[in-house]
Amino acid sequence: MFRRSSSIEIKSRAQLDTMREAGLVVARALDAISRAAAPGVTTGELDAIARDVLADNGATSSFLGYKAHGAVPYPGVICASVNDEVVHGIPGARALADGDLLSVDFGAIVDGWNGDAAVTVLVGDVAAERVALSEVTEAALWAGLRRARAGGRLTDIGHAVESSVVASSERDGRFYGIVEEYGGHGIGSRMHMEPHILNYGAPGRGPVLRPGMALAIEPMVTLGDPEVAVLDDAWTVVTTDGSAAAHWEHTVAVTEDGPWVLTALDDVRL
Numbered sequence: 114m115f116r117r118s119s120s121i122e123i124k125s126r127a128q129l130d131t132m133r134e135a136g137l138v139v140a141r142a143l144d145a146i147s148r149a150a151a152p153g154v155t156t157g158e159l160d161a162i163a164r165d166v167l168a169d170n171g172a173t174s175s176f177l178g179y180k181a182h183g184a185v186p187y188p189g190v191i192c193a194s195v196n197d198e199v200v201h202g203i204p205g206a207r208a209l210a211d212g213d214l215l216s217v218d219f220g221a222i223v224d225g226w227n228g229d230a231a232v233t234v235l236v237g238d239v240a241a242e243r244v245a246l247s248e249v250t251e252a253a254l255w256a257g258l259r260r261a262r263a264g265g266r267l268t269d270i271g272h273a274v275e276s277s278v279v280a281s282s283e284r285d286g287r288f289y290g291i292v293e294e295y296g297g298h299g300i301g302s303r304m305h306m307e308p309h310i311l312n313y314g315a316p317g318r319g320p321v322l323r324p325g326m327a328l329a330i331e332p333m334v335t336l337g338d339p340e341v342a343v344l345d346d347a348w349t350v351v352t353t354d355g356s357a358a359a360h361w362e363h364t365v366a367v368t369e370d371g372p373w374v375l376t377a378l379d380d381v382r383l
């Protein structure tokens with residue numbers, strides 16, 4: 114049997130160290146934004162915080178001007194997706210309200226190397242089912258991160274993400290939906306690289322994971338039907354049934370010593 118050799122970028126130790134620098138910039142910005150997010154604060158103000166962190170750290174934005182879906186360059190440095198917005202919400206004049214579930218996605222470039230992560234933030238007093246949704250999504254992310262292990266296979270990651278969400282559904286006695294139209298990705302000298310990483314599916318398929326690979330793992334989970342649509346602004350992805358969504362993401366490096374979470378505030382090795 115012939116297998117096409119993998120086209121997944123392999124980073125040197127020094128290149129991973131630079132990706133860690135980019136990842137720390139991302140972690141600092143998301144930390145600052147998480148603290149600042151409150152009722153009355155606009156998503157544009159959160160974008161400005163991220164721009165300041167980029168400038169303070171000599172970094173540039175992975176997102177600003179990005180062209181993915183046709184001809185509309187992305188206008189922000191963060192994505193701010195509120196409630197039924199799943200991902201790619203454009204920051205602007207919208208003021209956050211008490212009870213909002215806000216997902217913030219941010220990418221930074223240091224010396225040509227990218228970091229990409231997302232958090233879901235609780236704004237004020239948030240309904241218990243929305244808090245649970247965020248926790249379920251974050252747990253699924255960490256289940257996936259733990260499978261970014263040398264010698265494993267790519268689809269082990271999506272399988273772990275899905276299994277975690279299914280286990281949470283059974284525990285809570287309610288359905289959580291996994292968005293299937295979007296997923297994670299390889300990352301390094303560009304933000305979006307091979308391979309595409311599904312958040313579901315059978316394990317044991319796809320490329321063998323090797324030291325020096327870097328992956329952005331990013332489950333998107335909904336309280337209702339996981340079907341999504343893109344708004345007329347060409348970016349904002351929403352649930353079609355209006356149910357709330359959560360999004361958590363980290364960039365992780367595959368190393369000889371196990372997964373290294375490059376976008377965590379602390380040095381996290383799994």
Ligand code: MF3
Pocket residue numbers: 175176177179180181187191192201218219220229230298329
């Ligand atoms: N982190 C996002 C992702 O991987 C990228 C947002 S799209 C952009 O899907 F245009 F804002 F860059």
Ligand code: CO
Pocket residue numbers: 229230297298329331362
């Ligand atoms: Co990403």
